[in-house]
Amino acid sequence: MASQNPNPDPKRFEVSKGTLRLDTFMTHFIKVGGVGIILSVFAIFIFITIQVLPLFQSAKVEEAAVIDTGVTDFHIVGVDEWGELPFVVNLKDGSFTFIDIKREHEAKPVIGPRGIFTEHPKYAGKAEFTSALYHHKSEEVIFGTNDGRYTLVKVEYTPEFNARSERTIKAKLSADKFFPLGKGLGAVQAIDYYDADKDRLVAALVESDTGLQVRTTTFKRKKTPFGVGAWKPADEYNLTDQIQGKPSKVLVTGQGNGVLISTVEGTVYFFIIEKGEIGLRQKFQPFGEEGIGSMDWLLGNESLVFTSDKGENVIFAQYRPEPTEEQLASGEEVRRQFAEINSLPNLSGPADLYSHSMRNRAFLLASGPEASIRYGTTGSIRWQKTLGFTPKAGILGSRYETMMLADDAGSLHFFSIDDPHPEASFSAFFSKIWYEGQDEPKYLYQSSAADASTEPKFSMVPLIFGTFKGTLYAMIFAVPIALLAALYTSQFLKPEYKKVVKPTMEIMASLPSVVLGFLGALWLAPILDSRYPSVFLILFLLPLTAAAVGYVWGQLPQRYRIYLKPGQEFLVFIPLLLIVTIAGWELGPWVESKLCVYVDPTTGQEIADFRLWWPHTFLGGNYDQRNSMVIGFMMGFAVIPIIFTIAEDAMSNVPQFLTSASLALGASRWQTASRVVLPTASPGMFSAMMIGFGRAVGETMIVVMATGNTPIMDWNIFNGMRTLSANIAVEMPEAPKESTHYRILFFGALLLFLMTFLVNTVAEVARVRLRNRYKTVG
Amino acid sequence: MATVTATEPTLTEHTAPSPDPSYIQVKNFSFWYGSSQVIHDQTFSMPKQKVTAFIGPSGCGKSTLLRCFNRMNDLIDGIHHEGDITVGGESIFNPMLEVISLRKRVGMVFQKYNPFPKSIYENIVYSLRVAGRNKKSELDEVVERSLRNAALWDEVKDRLQDSALGLSGGQMQRLCIARAIANQPEILLMDEPCSALDPVATGKIEELIHQLKRQFTIVIVTHNMQQAARVSDRTAFFYLGKLIEYDETQKIFMNPEKPQTEDYVSGRFG
Numbered sequence A: 001m002a003s004q005n006p007n008p009d010p011k012r013f014e015v016s017k018g019t020l021r022l023d024t025f026m027t028h029f030i031k032v033g034g035v036g037i038i039l040s041v042f043a044i045f046i047f048i049t050i051q052v053l054p055l056f057q058s059a060k061v062e063e064a065a066v067i068d069t070g071v072t073d074f075h076i077v078g079v080d081e082w083g084e085l086p087f088v089v090n091l092k093d094g095s096f097t098f099i100d101i102k103r104e105h106e107a108k109p110v111i112g113p114r115g116i117f118t119e120h121p122k123y124a125g126k127a128e129f130t131s132a133l134y135h136h137k138s139e140e141v142i143f144g145t146n147d148g149r150y151t152l153v154k155v156e157y158t159p160e161f162n163a164r165s166e167r168t169i170k171a172k173l174s175a176d177k178f179f180p181l182g183k184g185l186g187a188v189q190a191i192d193y194y195d196a197d198k199d200r201l202v203a204a205l206v207e208s209d210t211g212l213q214v215r216t217t218t219f220k221r222k223k224t225p226f227g228v229g230a231w232k233p234a235d236e237y238n239l240t241d242q243i244q245g246k247p248s249k250v251l252v253t254g255q256g257n258g259v260l261i262s263t264v265e266g267t268v269y270f271f272i273i274e275k276g277e278i279g280l281r282q283k284f285q286p287f288g289e290e291g292i293g294s295m296d297w298l299l300g301n302e303s304l305v306f307t308s309d310k311g312e313n314v315i316f317a318q319y320r321p322e323p324t325e326e327q328l329a330s331g332e333e334v335r336r337q338f339a340e341i342n343s344l345p346n347l348s349g350p351a352d353l354y355s356h357s358m359r360n361r362a363f364l365l366a367s368g369p370e371a372s373i374r375y376g377t378t379g380s381i382r383w384q385k386t387l388g389f390t391p392k393a394g395i396l397g398s399r400y401e402t403m404m405l406a407d408d409a410g411s412l413h414f415f416s417i418d419d420p421h422p423e424a425s426f427s428a429f430f431s432k433i434w435y436e437g438q439d440e441p442k443y444l445y446q447s448s449a450a451d452a453s454t455e456p457k458f459s460m461v462p463l464i465f466g467t468f469k470g471t472l473y474a475m476i477f478a479v480p481i482a483l484l485a486a487l488y489t490s491q492f493l494k495p496e497y498k499k500v501v502k503p504t505m506e507i508m509a510s511l512p513s514v515v516l517g518f519l520g521a522l523w524l525a526p527i528l529d530s531r532y533p534s535v536f537l538i539l540f541l542l543p544l545t546a547a548a549v550g551y552v553w554g555q556l557p558q559r560y561r562i563y564l565k566p567g568q569e570f571l572v573f574i575p576l577l578l579i580v581t582i583a584g585w586e587l588g589p590w591v592e593s594k595l596c597v598y599v600d601p602t603t604g605q606e607i608a609d610f611r612l613w614w615p616h617t618f619l620g621g622n623y624d625q626r627n628s629m630v631i632g633f634m635m636g637f638a639v640i641p642i643i644f645t646i647a648e649d650a651m652s653n654v655p656q657f658l659t660s661a662s663l664a665l666g667a668s669r670w671q672t673a674s675r676v677v678l679p680t681a682s683p684g685m686f687s688a689m690m691i692g693f694g695r696a697v698g699e700t701m702i703v704v705m706a707t708g709n710t711p712i713m714d715w716n717i718f719n720g721m722r723t724l725s726a727n728i729a730v731e732m733p734e735a736p737k738e739s740t741h742y743r744i745l746f747f748g749a750l751l752l753f754l755m756t757f758l759v760n761t762v763a764e765v766a767r768v769r770l771r772n773r774y775k776t777v778g
Numbered sequence B: 001m002a003t004v005t006a007t008e009p010t011l012t013e014h015t016a017p018s019p020d021p022s023y024i025q026v027k028n029f030s031f032w033y034g035s036s037q038v039i040h041d042q043t044f045s046m047p048k049q050k051v052t053a054f055i056g057p058s059g060c061g062k063s064t065l066l067r068c069f070n071r072m073n074d075l076i077d078g079i080h081h082e083g084d085i086t087v088g089g090e091s092i093f094n095p096m097l098e099v100i101s102l103r104k105r106v107g108m109v110f111q112k113y114n115p116f117p118k119s120i121y122e123n124i125v126y127s128l129r130v131a132g133r134n135k136k137s138e139l140d141e142v143v144e145r146s147l148r149n150a151a152l153w154d155e156v157k158d159r160l161q162d163s164a165l166g167l168s169g170g171q172m173q174r175l176c177i178a179r180a181i182a183n184q185p186e187i188l189l190m191d192e193p194c195s196a197l198d199p200v201a202t203g204k205i206e207e208l209i210h211q212l213k214r215q216f217t218i219v220i221v222t223h224n225m226q227q228a229a230r231v232s233d234r235t236a237f238f239y240l241g242k243l244i245e246y247d248e249t250q251k252i253f254m255n256p257e258k259p260q261t262e263d264y265v266s267g268r269f270g
């Protein structure tokens, strides 16, 4: 440039090329670095969100193929675990028509080499069947005959592999004998059964000369080391008289000790067999006056899915109600009853077709051409569609990956289901859910279920609660100590001591939290365990002594006070407070023996033990050794240095001209600190607290190690909590990649991310406001 | 510098005798920051209800000496002194004397205005509040009187509850003066109070000093010779930590004894 200029600048005004280049380079370097950091944070956010999003997607159900079976009278559709050899039952002759399906990966299912073939189980005699029911779990079909008998046909599926390890599914049918349900009975209209080792309960609606009868029959068999004997009829119960209206369906309960009968008029009768006697336990109307369209079990035979005549859809399950006054008085046992635990959106009419998944609480309902897959626990609709045909029978594949619907023209429609996370939804994460086996709707987190029939519970609320609980106790402990220490160090302590205190605190901040957690769990918790009265005594005595000594000191005449130079008071204070601490520690057991006396209700013995006394005195508050107090101390220990350092900086940075002005006006050091330093440093103190808060919210190792990690919702200081971060740390190893559990852990991470983001934003906004308010000249 | 001639006559106006010619006494006073001695064995006394000006080149220890009078130096690490300073016959270094009560008697206005980030009202009543005087009527009265004394009342009377930081620099400095005199100290120390102000504000503050010396004993540090000449009754000239000459202001400026003083006041070195 200089060469083009007619009057070149004198050399001394030129900027060296090197300086310019370095300047340009640094400008870009800083830009790239800054943008890079923002981008990578954003990328992490995006990544987590991508992991989480599938949780909120509904099911993708696609019709993959339509196969003509030639069977017109569909009554039952059954299928093997792999979805490769479905069958339909021809009720007229009790024959099974199998359809060989070839499923190749990514290809549409087609009819396989074996084609469509019909098999007749070897029935023990001639019979005409009038009703049948398929138990998907045991893969058995129960048939009722026109003369009041029943039989069971087992469909035994076995996979066989050839040399190229290709799979062929073989099915073997084995029919049992015919068993009578009673004497003088006609056609069986509806039937259900429950099988255990030695007991079997069959309930049926059977026609007779006197009209429709409700029959329950039990069978027993002997079991010896040499094998099992044949089923022998045991008890016979006729429930017809106890039922008003027209019975329409029978179900046997999951434990095989109860029978449910629904009537067309809309009432459900619930009978229980106890000690050989059958008794009516409960009578309820799921839809009030309205009639019942269908009644079926959900997986696990604990919850009942009802639809009404008008298509309303509710779920009932057993629970133990709160005992009434009378029951309490008489000491009568409260019995489990059915109650509505969930209600779902309406269907267009009563369900004609029902099937439930063998994996989870999903179920299929169809009413006319409308088919719907719903999830029982959360009450959400996974998929719903009005089909181009009216399904007559159908089944959800046991892996919840396929669905087969049969229309009345003899075609079987194959659907593929892609719904990896049916149990996840906003309501599952954030609202109270009435789970099976619970007595009321609750926020529960229990990611790993004991077995397939108990559902995992994924409420985020206990984890969020735990996060705040841990943080709260840590902050209660840390904030006063850290802020007061910062105030003392910056305003009162002599600078020469301050030079030691600050770096020490900064070293404390770098202590790995795993060490703190370890200390908390294995050292502090056992020590505190028997000494809580001492801890409380010390927490009470320390501030009291400090305040009292301070007051007395202030009242002393100057004559005595000159012996202690300002900024050196701690030389007297620390030994004094140590003495008080030791005294409190030693006095604790004595206080415990006086105050915390627990009277054993059975023996009447008096035990002076805080750990027993606490749960007894504060009802519902139980006691854990690894509790929130330990967390408060250890996590407090982790955040104190952070809060201290930042707050101390803020207070030391209060311009000296302000403190000088205050002191020159005759204010004492404390007045200067409280009236000038604290307000001016408040933005800094506030961000110190928020950064401490953020650290405590995200803190993991201390919480993992020093609490029991139980996801409870209880502010009680003497039990633990499970935080979002600890949850991720504890459960990540056991969550299979891309499973619901895995994604839910990511969801927890996302919540944590959002929470810290929110806290930081609020903190920043508040800090800026405070700063504008207390900004100083210059 | 029209103000120089305008206020010249006041020099002779205030010649009323002081009620106590040796109210503040500096006796063989030396002062060290760590190992460096800043004040060398000074001895002189200042009269009550008069204005004493400290002049001298930068770094000669004027501010240090001034801060000794209300013991603001106590805050600094590693200081020590020899000799004594008395106010009204009483040593300010007496260990039985509480620093707080000394500072209530000896107010101070700093070189750079330093209002608190509070309202104008709260700034002025600060010294009363820290003394535990919170009666509204009393505070109101003090605010008005101090602001009037500091010639600021008319400018701020409608916005007493506004932040003091919204005032102009000259107003803030007058506010600091009002704040310093609110609790009626006996002595007012001023360290270059006008160094950051324009001539108009400077003029106002000088006028103010004339008003204030009827009640207060004032010690002012200034680099402005005309200002020293205009406002003070006596002037002390320091050089390298030593008191070179101390006399009636008129004498120092018209007829100094020491050649260094003459050189300095006439602007030949500084």
Ligand SMILES: Nc1ncnc2c1ncn2[C@@H]1O[C@H](COP(=O)(O)OP(=O)(O)OP(=O)(O)O)[C@@H](O)[C@H]1O
Pocket: B033, B038, B057, B058, B059, B060, B061, B062, B063, B064, B065, B076
């Ligand atoms: N806090 C301190 N610690 C150490 N030395 C100091 C301190 N304050 C001042 N000094 C030194 O003491 C000497 C006198 O300083 P002082 O501020 O009293 O000078 P001054 O006469 O007020 O100068 P000026 O006119 O520039 O304000 C200077 O050499 C200075 O470096």
Ligand SMILES: [Mg+2]
Pocket: B062, B063, B064, B191
């Ligand atoms: Mg100075």
